Amino acid sequence: MQPTAEPHNATLVEKTPLETYVPPAKPSLIGLSRTELADCLGEIGVAPAQRKMRVQQLWHWLYFRGARSFDDMTSISKGIRTDLAERFTVDRPEVVAEQISNDGTRKWLLRLPSGDNVERAHEVECVYIPETDRGTLCVSSQVGCTLNCSFCHTGTQRLVRNLTAGEIVGQVMVARDRLNDWADREDGTRRVTNIVMMGMGEPLYNFDAVRDALLIVGDNEGIGISRRRITLSTSGVVPNIVRAGEEIGVMLAISLHAVRDELRNELVPLNRKYPIAELLQACRDYPGASNARRITFEYVMLKGVNDSLDDAKLLVKMLKGVHAKINLIPFNPWPGTAYECSDWDQIEKFSEYIFNAGYSSPVRTPRGRDILAACGQLKSETEKLSARERQTLRAMAMTD
Template identity: 40%
Template sequence: MEMKLSRGPWMRRQFTTFFSPFLTIHPSSFSSIPSTSIHSPPLTHSLSPHSFSNARSLSISAPATLQSSLSPTPSEGKEDSGIPMKGSKVLLKGMRYHELEKWVQSHGYRPAQALMLWKRLYGNNIWAQYNEELEGLNKDFKGMLAERAEFKALDLKDMLTASDGTKKILFTLEDGLVIETVIIPCRRGRTTVCVSSQVGCAMNCQFCYTGRMGLKRNLSAAEIVEQAVFARRLLSHEVGTITNVVFMGMGEPLHNIENVIKAADILVDEHGLHFSPRKVTISTSGLVPQMKRFLKESNCALAVSLNATTDEVRNWVMPINRKYNLGLLLNTLREELCLKHNYKVLFEYVMLAGVNDSIEDAKRLIDLVQGIPCKINLISFNPHCGSQFRPTSEEKMIQFRNILAEAGCVVFLRPSRGDDQMAACGQLGKPGEIQAPLLKVPAKFQTALEGASV
């Protein structure tokens, strides 16, 4: 189905309020937006810029870099020094090590005390959440922490276990919003935690359940880091060492780039959680300016959600492509990866039956990635309530993979994990009563999508 948008004052107010930090809007542009049958109370921050892509004459000018419009987050304030706060207390997991060391010294304690605290927060199999768990620290120092510091940024709400052993953890934030984190065990001794970077998502990718939510807010660095800390604290004894982190949960990580880069720095610090940078993967739908910044500032791995081989299809299933198209995205990767030694990008390709899974798509994909050091993950589409798409058959996925492999591509089939608990790729979140709109299906794909909604 296609959801149309109102040209009334509420829609203008929502659009102007949410996007004013990075968009210039011409009022006359609203004169040609189609009418709608939606009559609901306003919900702030529930729609993405790409939700308006069906408007015929919407005139928008945007700066080169898409800025996050939601900082600081509701649960984290800032001291004048930039130190993250929760209420009147410093939020410990929101600081890099050098920031923590400086804060500890500012209260008259030695740097060695900061290192001991850091190791109890992130290392030594302690993962402290309470002052009582800081065994071995100076008594006066512990007293100061009890008075001035906050350990926790999240509260555990629920944990669901899928039939394949995948676990979905629901966390409640200080403002009452809920995020989801997934732990994926692997028999080969590798266990992955999939963390969220936002509550909801503004990108409105048509195959993603999280995108139906719209964007509620960014997560702070502490809220991101603590998902991995919780995973180790709760489940290491059950699933073994958690070795990998993927920023593939709720949200577009590079839309929250400041907090994501900071969280990644904390995750890879050798004195704490000590994840290998190559085993911390940041995913993006293709925000080109932020992607360039990330590749310059971080040694962590990059995954790019491609999901189409033509601009026509990608404009529809991933509206961000209307701003940063395939040519710009892939040429940027060619240029930037020339500057990074022994670095490969991971392309994620969700296969949608009758939409992007033809032999012609496979051949175009081979041409698109030429000259880019890369690996390709072929991902089965995971259905969800109201979805327009159907998953590609296993036989066709294997055929698609074989075409890529025969051309010399490094390609993998990624099976669904946790789909019986809505924990699989593209299934996270809980859309509200008002959802980001489904975009008009191009005519030539309407037959492929008939009867797909569940």
């Protein structure tokens, strides 16, 4: 049955940011491109002829070795390090709290300083999911979310502001810091092997910052995560989908969840602006899509809402001509939701039909449910903790 409760702000398609980014007095170099780093070197008087070499040194220390202070950058002259430290930092977001799930999933609450006003500091969540063959980091793109998907806990938040490229890259760097995952790791392996832009926010409503951040994350002279191991998930911001393929070139995931416009209008209100037919055409036009680089269609399984075999049949029909795989997601409950997860046998029947039609249809194993770190659950729940509880969690995060 359809839920009887009215979804939160069901008629609202998009939210307006409440604030804009206020940079700190000493900006961080994290998130800057090579060109921007060269400009910073120019500000401290480095001669143009030296900047290319110095940029390469900075890039190596920042993004390959994960240096946390200019003093660590021993291949750069002490004078340049001193001048850089007077004007800039290499700060990342601050870990306020860390929660570890029974299944090993880690969720970090990260504080993003805004200017010199601590009271205006915002917070986002970032999740690390360890698996036998990979380690996936789920990264946020906004404080809150532009959209208002009725089944998503994050969608019940206000949209405070977009993150900067540095704040997005900074989440990856914090994860590597916490997991001891930089270039000097003894066994030479990496714990963070995959990135998914599936945290708080709609990435394609913060296009420029997300693009600039992912180009840094995918740079093979720095953090070096292959673009085929980076997935950007969107609820369907159609004008920016093809642009993402052209300017970023990562894997694409579509937060679909319904095969009829009437239902998707409720589950994903953005559908009123960009209906299913327009969304699918953008997917067909996505640069680089092929059998080897299929588009993932995410489909959360909601009991009695979108999980019938008729829905499965329509899903197969509508994806004809799209290089696609379907990722079925058991609904992850959150406080106050009106939805329920589909019964397991129904999920299996749905998956079997899609598989028999020739599409890969894995069922995503829920991870981190006990710490509200699973898909659709992120909402900075730690903001509700008392001052004493927050202080305790922060102390634990600092000493781990």
